[in-house]
Amino acid sequence: MAKQGYHHGNLPQALVEATLTLIAECGPQGFSMAEAAKQAGVSPAAPYRHFAGREMLIAEAARQGYEIFVTRMETAFDEGRPNPLAAFLATGRAYLAFARSNPGHYVAMFESNLSVNASPGLSDAAGRAQAVLTRAAAALSAHLPPGRRPPAAMFAAHVWAMSHGVVELFARGTPGARAPFPPEELLETGIGIYLRGLGLIPPDSAP
Amino acid sequence: MAKQGYHHGNLPQALVEATLTLIAECGPQGFSMAEAAKQAGVSPAAPYRHFAGREMLIAEAARQGYEIFVTRMETAFDEGRPNPLAAFLATGRAYLAFARSNPGHYVAMFESNLSVNASPGLSDAAGRAQAVLTRAAAALSAHLPPGRRPPAAMFAAHVWAMSHGVVELFARGTPGARAPFPPEELLETGIGIYLRGLGLIPPDSAP
DNA sequence: TGTACATCAGTGAACGCGCGTTCACTGATGTAC
DNA sequence: TGTACATCAGTGAACGCGCGTTCACTGATGTAC
Numbered sequence: 190m191a192k193q194g195y196h197h198g199n200l201p202q203a204l205v206e207a208t209l210t211l212i213a214e215c216g217p218q219g220f221s222m223a224e225a226a227k228q229a230g231v232s233p234a235a236p237y238r239h240f241a242g243r244e245m246l247i248a249e250a251a252r253q254g255y256e257i258f259v260t261r262m263e264t265a266f267d268e269g270r271p272n273p274l275a276a277f278l279a280t281g282r283a284y285l286a287f288a289r290s291n292p293g294h295y296v297a298m299f300e301s302n303l304s305v306n307a308s309p310g311l312s313d314a315a316g317r318a319q320a321v322l323t324r325a326a327a328a329l330s331a332h333l334p335p336g337r338r339p340p341a342a343m344f345a346a347h348v349w350a351m352s353h354g355v356v357e358l359f360a361r362g363t364p365g366a367r368a369p370f371p372p373e374e375l376l377e378t379g380i381g382i383y384l385r386g387l388g389l390i391p392p393d394s395a396p
Numbered sequence: 397m398a399k400q401g402y403h404h405g406n407l408p409q410a411l412v413e414a415t416l417t418l419i420a421e422c423g424p425q426g427f428s429m430a431e432a433a434k435q436a437g438v439s440p441a442a443p444y445r446h447f448a449g450r451e452m453l454i455a456e457a458a459r460q461g462y463e464i465f466v467t468r469m470e471t472a473f474d475e476g477r478p479n480p481l482a483a484f485l486a487t488g489r490a491y492l493a494f495a496r497s498n499p500g501h502y503v504a505m506f507e508s509n510l511s512v513n514a515s516p517g518l519s520d521a522a523g524r525a526q527a528v529l530t531r532a533a534a535a536l537s538a539h540l541p542p543g544r545r546p547p548a549a550m551f552a553a554h555v556w557a558m559s560h561g562v563v564e565l566f567a568r569g570t571p572g573a574r575a576p577f578p579p580e581e582l583l584e585t586g587i588g589i590y591l592r593g594l595g596l597i598p599p600d601s602a603p
Numbered sequence: 604t605g606t607a608c609a610t611c612a613g614t615g616a617a618c619g620c621g622c623g624t625t626c627a628c629t630g631a632t633g634t635a636c
Numbered sequence: 637t638g639t640a641c642a643t644c645a646g647t648g649a650a651c652g653c654g655c656g657t658t659c660a661c662t663g664a665t666g667t668a669c
Contacts, residue, residue, distance in 0.1 A: 196612050196664070216509050218425045222656060234658080235613050243656065299564075300507075302423050339585065342576040346566065347558070347586040353565055354557030357506075369549040378546065379554040383586070386593030404645075429623060441625080442646050450623065 201239045201249075203229040208250045209293030217301040222246070247297055248307035254294030255314030261287050262321040266328075273329040274389060280325045281380050284352040285372060288360060299353070322349055333388060344387075351379050408446045408456075410436040415457045416500030424508040429453070454504055455514035461501030462521030468494050469528040473535075480536040481596060487532045488587050491559040492579060495567060506560070529556055540595060551594075558586050 197203065207228035211220040222243050223233045240246040265283035269276045288295045297303070298315075305312045326348065327341035339347075355376045359368040368375070384390045404410065414435035418427040429450050430440045447453040472490035476483045495502045504510070505522075512519045533555065534548035546554075562583045566575035575582070591597045 200612075221654075223654070231612095232614050233656085234615075237657070238612055339589070340576075343582065343585065346562075346576055346582055347589065350561030350565055350582070350586065351554070351558045352561065354559065354561030355553075357564060358557055358560055359553065369547075369553055375550065375553055375557065378550065379557065379590075382546070382554065382593035383590050384593065386589035386591065386597075388599065390593075392595065392599075407645075428621075430621070438645095439647050440623085441648075444624070445645055 197229075197231060197235075200229060200231060200235065203231075204236055204239065204246060205250050205253060208246055209291075209297070211293075212247075212250065212296050212301070213293035217247070217296055220247070244303070244307055247301055247303055248311050250294065251297040251301065251303055252308065252311040252314050254291065254298045255311070255318050257291060257294060258287055258298070259314065259317050259321055262318070262325075266321065266325045269325075269328045273332060274384070277325050277329045277384075278377070278380065280322070281348060281352055281376060282373070284349075285356060285360065285376055288356045295356075319345070319349075329384075329389060330387070337388065339387070347383065348380060351383065352376060355379065404436075404438060404442075407436060407438060407442060410438075411443055411446065411453060412457050412460060415453055416498075416504070418500075419454075419457065419503050419508070420500035424454075424503055427454070451510070451514060454508055454510055455518050457501065458504040458508065458510055459515065459518040459521050461498060461505045462518070462525050464498060464501060465494055465505070466521065466524050466528055469525070469532075473528065473532045476532075476535045480539060481591070484532050484536045484591075485584070485587065487529070488555060488559055488583060489580070491556075492563060492567065492583055495563045502563075526552070526556075536591075536596060537594070544595065546594070554590065555587060558590065559583060562586065 204225050207225040208220060210228065211224060222236055225246065226233045226236050229235075236246065240249065261283050262280055265279040266276050267279070303311075305315050323341050323345040326345035330338050330341055330344055355372050359370075359375060360372040381390065385392060411432050414432040415427060417435065418431055429443055432453065433440045433443050436442075443453065447456065468490050469487055472486040473483050474486070510518075512522050530548050530552040533552035537545050537548055537551055562579050566577075566582060567579040588597065592599060
């Protein structure tokens with residue numbers, strides 16, 4: 190995207206993309222500097238011109254992931270349009286859609302044992318991601334009587350946890366048991382029941 | 397626990413325990429056969445007398461984890477005593493307590509990219525783990541009018557997802573933002589709100 | 604416009620390392636008689 | 637009880653490998669004049 194026509198064109202971004210591919214295909218540990226360089230068509234020493242080391246390359250991939258994540262979430266939330274409830278549900282769906290469409294980013298962000306403080310840009314982007322979710326939760330819970338309203342940050346954490354759990358347990362390759370239901374349905378119904386528990390959906394509406 | 401007084405005493409179990417320590421301390425990839433052997437006080441070739449390879453050693457650690465997990469869950473559920481609701485909440489708490497007290501097992505089970513089919517014993521134990529959760533959910537949802545009752549497997553999946561998400565996002569070392577609330581509180585309130593949404597807790601009871 | 608120079612992206616060879624795994628072995632244990 | 641033998645848990649050395657990283661280098665690009 191940036192400068193074109195130097196030696197490689199845009200090596201840093203090519204390396205990030207190689208990283209994403211490798212990480213999505215072989216897990217966070219199936220990635221190596223040497224392999225990323227090879228995939229970018231460059232010698233094993235070249236990446237060190239742009240990244241201090243392996244960790245910094247993964248951190249950049251994760252950072253870009255958070256940027257995209259934030260954008261997607263904001264687009265889905267759409268400032269609470271058409272109404273806070275619909276906007277909130279769309280945001281939840283966007284979480285799962287992001288995990289599906291950007292597996293490399295997702296793994297770099299959530300499964301690579303990376304410290305959020307690996308780089309300032311990363312912790313900044315991660316902070317903004319949490320802020321979007323909290324904002325969506327706050328907009329929705331403003332409809333509740335103040336006395337029966339959990340803190341927006343807690344509300345957001347609950348929904349984030351449910352979304353993350355569904356992705357990890359039922360939408361990816363690993364764990365305990367194969368999905369008994371499609372992840373999308375699981376998340377939709379789970380959040381629906383949760384919101385009903387808060388009084389944000391009338392008790393007798395369909396799930 | 398088994399035979400004592402042979403060359404080593406009980407190498408297989410010593411290796412599993414070394415694996416758990418390494419995995420808990422340095423993540424699933426901070427573990428190596430060589431290091432596990434060293435920690436068990438044995439040459440690097442010795443483990444191959446008991447495990448076909450690296451993967452099988454991790455699989456055995458995970459299998460034992462599922463066994464313990466099942467036991468803990470069953471103890472917490474206690475056949476639905478004193479009542480299904482209390483028993484269910486205790487089961488949720490047990491999930492988090494297990495992740496906390498057995499980090500090595502937890503990582504081997506859920507974060508090691510291990511296939512459940514790595515060994516028959518593993519997939520068996522994993523299946524029983526899911527069965528306990530589903531049984532607890534079924535006992536509780538029997539109190540609902542059949543028409544307003546989600547399938548027990550879905551109910552169980554929701555709660556498992558929420559528990560898993562809370563552990564991954566807020567009770568372990570990695571991700572997006574530091575816990576805004578203690579994980580225990582987050583899980584307790586999250587499940588509480590969810591159960592209220594199902595009509596299993598009266599709408600006006602305290603959270 | 605043309606030349607001299609500074610910059611710096613990418614090279615290629617090399618390093619030391621720890622890994623998973625194998626192999627022929629050795630020696631303690633258990634068993635048959 | 638004593639001896640001969642079979643078993644098999646653990647040894648120690650070695651293998652080939654890919655890794656992250658470094659280094660002095662080269663040559664294309666951009667810039668000053």
